[in-house]
Amino acid sequence: MGGYILKRLISAIPVLLGITIIVFLIMSLIPGDPATAILGSYATPENVAKINRDLGLDKPLVQRYFIWLSNMLTGDFGRSYSLNRPVIDEVLERFNATLILAGTAFVLCSVLGILAGVVSAARQYGFADKAITFVVLIGISVPSFFLGMMMILLFAVNLRWLPVSGMFAIYGGGDLPDLIRHLIMPSLALAAVATGVIARLSRSAMLEVLRQDYIRTARAKGVHERRVIMDHALRAAMVSIIPVLGIQAGFVLSGAVYIEIVFQWPGVGRMLVDAILTRDLLLVQGGVVFVAACYVMFNIAVDVAQGLLDPRIKT
Amino acid sequence: MTAFLKLLFRNRLAAMGAVVLTAILILVLITPLLPLQNPDATATADRFKRPFTEGYLLGTDHLGRDLASRLLHGTRLSLAVGVVAALIAATIGSAIGIVAGYFGGRTDNIIMRGVDMLMAFPYILLALAIVAALGPGLMNALIAVAAVNVPFFARNIRGITVGLAGREFIDAARLAGMGHTRIILTELLPNVLPVIIIAMSTTVGWMILETAGLSFLGLGSQPPQADLGSMLGEARSALISHPHTSIVPGIMIFLIVMSINLLGDGVRDALDPRLRSGALSRPRATTLVERAGDIPAATDDLLAIQNLETQFHVGKRIYRAVGGVSLAVKPGECLGVIGESGSGKSVTALSVMGLVASPPGVITGGAVRFQGEDLIGAPYESLRRKRGDRVAYIFQDPLSTLHPLYRVGEQLAEAIRSHHKLGKAEGRARAVQLLKDVRIPNAESRIDDYPHEMSGGMRQRVGIAMALANEPDVIIADEPTTALDVTVQAQILSLLDDLRRERGLAIIFITHDFGVVAQLCDRVAVMYAGRIVEEGPTRAVLDAPAHPYTRRLIACVPELGGGRRALAAIPGLPPAVDDLPSGCAFAPRCDKARESCRAGDIPLAGTHPRAVRCLYPEEAV
Numbered sequence: 001m002g003g004y005i006l007k008r009l010i011s012a013i014p015v016l017l018g019i020t021i022i023v024f025l026i027m028s029l030i031p032g033d034p035a036t037a038i039l040g041s042y043a044t045p046e047n048v049a050k051i052n053r054d055l056g057l058d059k060p061l062v063q064r065y066f067i068w069l070s071n072m073l074t075g076d077f078g079r080s081y082s083l084n085r086p087v088i089d090e091v092l093e094r095f096n097a098t099l100i101l102a103g104t105a106f107v108l109c110s111v112l113g114i115l116a117g118v119v120s121a122a123r124q125y126g127f128a129d130k131a132i133t134f135v136v137l138i139g140i141s142v143p144s145f146f147l148g149m150m151m152i153l154l155f156a157v158n159l160r161w162l163p164v165s166g167m168f169a170i171y172g173g174g175d176l177p178d179l180i181r182h183l184i185m186p187s188l189a190l191a192a193v194a195t196g197v198i199a200r201l202s203r204s205a206m207l208e209v210l211r212q213d214y215i216r217t218a219r220a221k222g223v224h225e226r227r228v229i230m231d232h233a234l235r236a237a238m239v240s241i242i243p244v245l246g247i248q249a250g251f252v253l254s255g256a257v258y259i260e261i262v263f264q265w266p267g268v269g270r271m272l273v274d275a276i277l278t279r280d281l282l283l284v285q286g287g288v289v290f291v292a293a294c295y296v297m298f299n300i301a302v303d304v305a306q307g308l309l310d311p312r313i314k315t
Numbered sequence: 316m317t318a319f320l321k322l323l324f325r326n327r328l329a330a331m332g333a334v335v336l337t338a339i340l341i342l343v344l345i346t347p348l349l350p351l352q353n354p355d356a357t358a359t360a361d362r363f364k365r366p367f368t369e370g371y372l373l374g375t376d377h378l379g380r381d382l383a384s385r386l387l388h389g390t391r392l393s394l395a396v397g398v399v400a401a402l403i404a405a406t407i408g409s410a411i412g413i414v415a416g417y418f419g420g421r422t423d424n425i426i427m428r429g430v431d432m433l434m435a436f437p438y439i440l441l442a443l444a445i446v447a448a449l450g451p452g453l454m455n456a457l458i459a460v461a462a463v464n465v466p467f468f469a470r471n472i473r474g475i476t477v478g479l480a481g482r483e484f485i486d487a488a489r490l491a492g493m494g495h496t497r498i499i500l501t502e503l504l505p506n507v508l509p510v511i512i513i514a515m516s517t518t519v520g521w522m523i524l525e526t527a528g529l530s531f532l533g534l535g536s537q538p539p540q541a542d543l544g545s546m547l548g549e550a551r552s553a554l555i556s557h558p559h560t561s562i563v564p565g566i567m568i569f570l571i572v573m574s575i576n577l578l579g580d581g582v583r584d585a586l587d588p589r590l591r592s593g594a595l596s597r598p599r600a601t602t603l604v605e606r607a608g609d610i611p612a613a614t615d616d617l618l619a620i621q622n623l624e625t626q627f628h629v630g631k632r633i634y635r636a637v638g639g640v641s642l643a644v645k646p647g648e649c650l651g652v653i654g655e656s657g658s659g660k661s662v663t664a665l666s667v668m669g670l671v672a673s674p675p676g677v678i679t680g681g682a683v684r685f686q687g688e689d690l691i692g693a694p695y696e697s698l699r700r701k702r703g704d705r706v707a708y709i710f711q712d713p714l715s716t717l718h719p720l721y722r723v724g725e726q727l728a729e730a731i732r733s734h735h736k737l738g739k740a741e742g743r744a745r746a747v748q749l750l751k752d753v754r755i756p757n758a759e760s761r762i763d764d765y766p767h768e769m770s771g772g773m774r775q776r777v778g779i780a781m782a783l784a785n786e787p788d789v790i791i792a793d794e795p796t797t798a799l800d801v802t803v804q805a806q807i808l809s810l811l812d813d814l815r816r817e818r819g820l821a822i823i824f825i826t827h828d829f830g831v832v833a834q835l836c837d838r839v840a841v842m843y844a845g846r847i848v849e850e851g852p853t854r855a856v857l858d859a860p861a862h863p864y865t866r867r868l869i870a871c872v873p874e875l876g877g878g879r880r881a882l883a884a885i886p887g888l889p890p891a892v893d894d895l896p897s898g899c900a901f902a903p904r905c906d907k908a909r910e911s912c913r914a915g916d917i918p919l920a921g922t923h924p925r926a927v928r929c930l931y932p933e934e935a936v
Binding site: 014015018019021022023026027029030031121122124137138140141142143145146149150152153157164206207210211212213214215216217218219220221222223224225228232235236239250251253254255257258261262269272273275276277279281284285288291292295296299309310311312 | 328428429431432433435436437438439440441443444445446447448449450451524527528531532533534547551554555558561562565568569572573576577596597598600665668670672695699700701702703704707708710712715716717718719720721729730733734765767781784
């Protein structure tokens with residue numbers, strides 16, 4: 001297993017390099033003088049001179065890439081001019097908040113989605129199946145940002161059950177219960193679409209597995225039906241569900257940008273949007289590379305989980 | 316095509332999606348003709364008018380602009396941007412995919428590596444990076460959304476192209492001296508186009524949503540121009556005080572996305588033949604029972620199948636897989652059930668413990684009595700308690716019948732644990748002992764193997780060990796040796812025979828091999844088209860078959876050292892069990908058949924223990 005993990009980690013290196021190349025190439029699409037564009041409204045003469053020196057903007061493209069890359073490898077992602085602090089500090093701080101939001105949403109959509117899919121498959125064409133199918137259809141059709149706004153209206157404004165927005169209460173907040181209260185709506189809104197997608201997939205994966213001969217064997221052994229479904233069938237279905245969880249994690253991370261805006265969540269998505277609007281491009285660049293790299297690592301974890309589950313995958 | 320549309324619109328949800336989408340499209344197309352106010356005309360006096368107020372059907376926004384007018388113009392813009400983005404993504408992505416797939420080799424490798432890199436991004440990061448570089452604006456948002464979706468098309472279309480590029484008509488075009496460009500445009504493109512269009516129709520909803528999202532973030536359309544996303548984005552600041560300005564554009568996005576989703580699902584279902592046939596139904600925990608007619612009285616047999624009828628109901632068709640079969644075994648007895656594929660022998664066996672997949676299987680008559688107790692229609696729990704404990708199964712092809720993700724030891728221990736309390740260590744010890752019983756060498760280490768790590772013979776032994784786990788009274792073995800080579804087969808048969816003598820268990824052995832029957836069984840029943848056509852002691856049946864079918868079946872078996880005897884295959888095929896002929900089912904293939912054979916039902920007759928279902932038997936029984 002250790003060898004397998006190592007192999008997957010090594011195979012990630014070209015992907016990570018590819019990510020930096022793509023981001024670098026996109027950023028070099030910037031029309032006009034790059035230093036002025038990167039700095040945007042912070043283009044004072046000193047700043048322009050500094051960035052020209054840091055990124056070697058007078059040098060050829062390839063050389064510039066390697067300067068940028070080697071700087072990043074030493075943890076230097078450049079300096080955010082709008083915030084006047086190192087990009088990496090800001091990104092790490094914001095990513096922490098995103099991780100709490102997206103992580104909770106990911107757990108929610110995985111658990112709820114799989115559960116709904118299993119119930120739906122086990123009760124195929126029954127009332128529960130029809131009800132779940134209907135809710136799932138609505139769930140995957142509501143844009144997360146609209147759903148978030150409607151939740152605010154209902155649960156925060158009308159019913160006053162939950163806080164409208166933010167990560168902590170301004171006065172007297174900051175503890176875990178406070179965080180959880182603030183987390184409920186955004187994480188549910190963020191999880192909705194992915195829950196629907198996972199529920200659909202889990203349902204069809206379960207239906208496929210339940211027709212297999214080894215399920216009949218389990219029943220012939222006298223294994224209780226509950227165990228047949230929740231153990232024999234679900235474990236086999238997970239083989240096709242897990243890769244989709246990896247893909248959905250990407251969608252959850254993407255959706256977090258909208259949800260962070262709607263709920264004023266101080267995450268990396270909101271940081272990126274603000275940075276784009278203030279044209280703080282080094283912050284955008286650093287944020288995108290960092291989050292994409294984290295996503296690549298997460299997908300390796302998914303692969304490893306798949307290897308642990310399915311002994312037929314050569315590890 | 317018309318068949319496809321019919322199928323599509325029989326799906327009510329898909330039809331609903333089509334109707335909603337068409338209505339929106341028509342509204343959007345005639346928007347310039349409608350008597351609407353200027354969507355950008357502000358009227359500060361009329362800010363935040365509620366819907367259905369005089370002159371403003373949907374009310375006004377924070378600048379007093381007419382929401383109905385803005386909504387229709389916004390929808391128009393959103394749809395246009397989404398469709399254009401889809402067209403751009405499809406064109407560029409498909410071009411890349413076709414080039415990669417057609418040229419293959421290094422070109423393919425380099426291109427697909429790049430595509431994989433792009434797909435390693437969560438899509439929004441890529442879109443944000445592009446918008447950041449180009450600057451906010453609807454055009455740049457459109458470019459970003461199109462670019463993000465290029466890899467999806469490239470990968471899909473490449474897959475299709477690779478399949479086509481190896482086909483004969485491409486080779487023929489090459490031999491005819493056509494250039495690459497011409498081959499791609501005239502030979503490949505027409506074949507790939509339908510796939511491109513389907514891929515586009517499934518992603519256009521996404522792209523509408525993605526551009527709306529970027530506009531919502533303030534990175535897409537800039538004021539005063541507004542698409543649905545930026546309408547929602549602008550309304551957000553007044554969400555709490557004037558929610559209608561948010562709800563109006565939000566519901567429109569929802570309607571568009573949902574109708575596209577519904578339509579897309581409908582298209583997929585109509586195209587997927589597996590869903591069409593309803594094959595994706597999950598089997599219930601026990602076979603459905605819809606029993607009509609009298610229930611036969613109890614006998615003193617250990618296990619008695621009495622006048623069993625099992626059918627498959629597929630759509631309006633009824634397949635009579637088992638049409639009134641009676642069999643019985645006593646302790647220590649081995650009964651062979653023999654017949655061609657599709658004769659109903661396996662369905663008979665599975666009916667005993669309610670294991671026939673249902674849907675489509677239904678038990679429609681008869682009884683199965685274990686120690687006198689009727690199992691057909693018995694409550695689930697009482698059936699489950701007997702499954703594997705009193706009556707156990709050995710199945711054919713243990714690669715598919717053992718769970719691929721559990722170690723064999725776990726699967727063995729679970730068989731016991733389902734009926735008896737069992738500790739972990741004890742379970743392991745019992746599992747090792749079971750493997751030893753079926754003579755698996757190195758049982759202690761083999762117990763941690765997964766099924767795919769074992770040979771076919773080993774797996775079959777595991778299957779047998781699993782059946783023996785609870786020392787059952789009856790074992791039903793459904794062609795347990797068919798998938799194995801002869802030496803392994805012989806070992807397994809002698810193993811079963813030993814167990815029967817040692818433990819006194821009754822075996823029902825299902826096979827299509829007379830050699831196996833002769834070696835193992837005391838009695839044999841021959842099945843044809845869901846009914847027993849002959850039964851009796853094995854030697855008697857083999858030496859003097861009474862039914863023409865039995866005789867022909869035995870004649871099919873090649874004999875070692877039998878010289879140049881012609882192997883007599885039986886001409887014709889068994890009848891389809893949804894369309895059985897009246898009278899003898901074998902009559903169409905029988906060279907002795909007469910008019911009377913086709914007239915009416917022929918009873919199973921003879922002096923015990925022999926019986927035959929034939930008016931003109933080969934031997935009197």
